Amino acid sequence: MLAQDLSRFRVPATFRGRSGWYVQLWWLVQASLFTWSPQVLYGWRRFLLRLFGAKIGKGVIIRPSTRITYPWKVSIGDFAWVGDDVVLYSLGEIDIGANAVVSQRCYLCTGSHDYTQPTFDIYTKPILVGAEAWLATDVFVAPGVRIGRGAVVGARSSVFEDIPELMLAKGTPAKPFKKRLLTGEQN
Template sequence: MNVSVGTGRVFESEPRFGWRHRVLRLVWGLVWSLLASWTQPFHGWRRFLLRLFGAKVGKGVYVAPSARIWYPGNLVLEDFAAIADHADIYCMARITIGKYAVVSKRAHICTGTHDINGEFFQLMTSPVTIGDYAWITADAFVGPGVTVGDGAVLGTHGVAVKDLKPWTVYAGNPAREIKERRKFERTDVPMRGWREPVER
């Protein structure tokens, strides 16, 4: 384990991805491509496939068929979390997406980097946590080791390389604090899925 100077972030240097892991990722890629990439209406089927390959998936989760998930075994999706079209979930280390959190189109959540001072440019990984009700908007980037607080918003094309405070809106590269966000909690209207409230 290494600590990145100036950030306090803990990275695992040279993580091991053995042949079994590589074969599993290959099989996963083929399964998603052949059995999920065309299944837009079948949310439950995609949740099943993710669970089958080791992801922890809560109820009502939405994952778009065009989303790219590097390794499901490192993915945790809490109840009603959503991953939109063409989002890139690069989970070399664990990525946790909280309840009702949304990762929008073409957003990139990345847990891998390299040691730029290492002789061999070693791979380093660190987990990412996206809190409940947070929103990673279109084309935004969240880097290794970052915690996005509950209810935080990262604006379009924003780049988060440091933790984002709860219920705060950020934008820019690097992301800068813009304003506070009103706190709320979805308890009064149960949800049947990502978009649809339950009929009473």
Template sequence: MHNYDTVTGPSFSLKNRLGRVLWSLVSALLFRYSPNPMHRWRSFLLRSFGAKVGRGVHIYPKAKIWAPWNLELADQSSAADGAILYSQGKIYIGRRAVVSQGVHLCAGTHDYSQSGFPLITKPIYIGDHAWVAAEAFVHGGVSVGEGCVIGARSVVTKDMPPWMVCSGHPCKPIKKRIEEHQKQKFLQLQIT
């Protein structure tokens, strides 16, 4: 952090703030109003600002990204319109993971125990094949396990296990996630 007292000055360096101003202009003019199918164009813009973007990534034009240089999007991942990737800290979205509309991934907060409320950034990790459903909120420092499903409007304050359906406020594991092809194999084993 550039400054540990948010009352007396900004938390980020001048370089960071100028980068965000430039990104805001590019985002407003070239990213936000690009047609939905132009995923490669938006991936190019994100890469131009330091994001690590895999193949076949689908970032929709009304997704809000705070700092692309803190973002890593694995192959075939997606973030829907209205998703907020508040990347004050690092955010990783795994292979074939889905971040639905209105989801808020918040990688920054403030230390309320200190008088200057210094900024704290903590990374967010969304595992491969995971799905964070509509309007869920994921706190910084959280890992969503591989194949995990986070229910709509859940508030995720701690790590969620792989291949589980999790939901609630606070979010908790509810049941195992079994994909259709896994059910078919299980049924075939029971028959034989």
């Protein structure tokens, strides 16, 4: 028996959440109108994402080099930031809370394959980035992970397990190491 027989792999019919034509249309729009838009046209990119079913809050900053697989599976809260070269591999749901920051080159991955099956079945698990959380540069977030409200994940970390709210975490795998203490004026 083969450990993996990719000739038998099939994407389930409703997996994408939209027709193949709709998916291709989004990818065309993303590769042109979204990517080619000037950096400061955040409203234009919010409009395009909403047009394709994303739930985008007010004041969201999303850079033109961001890649989103299926925007209809993405929700981004008010005043959140999504940086350059971020990948939202939204085979499953991705929810980014209000005032959260997903910094440059982060990769949020909601899907993987069942390596115990020769058919290499695909599956998804949602990702939640809590309100006021910060994913620093080049963080990888695995399927099914929840980043708590106000948590901070250090640069180049890989997150495979939930991070509690208001905790600082770092490393591969990322581990919480300190409570986030807030100082200064609070509004």
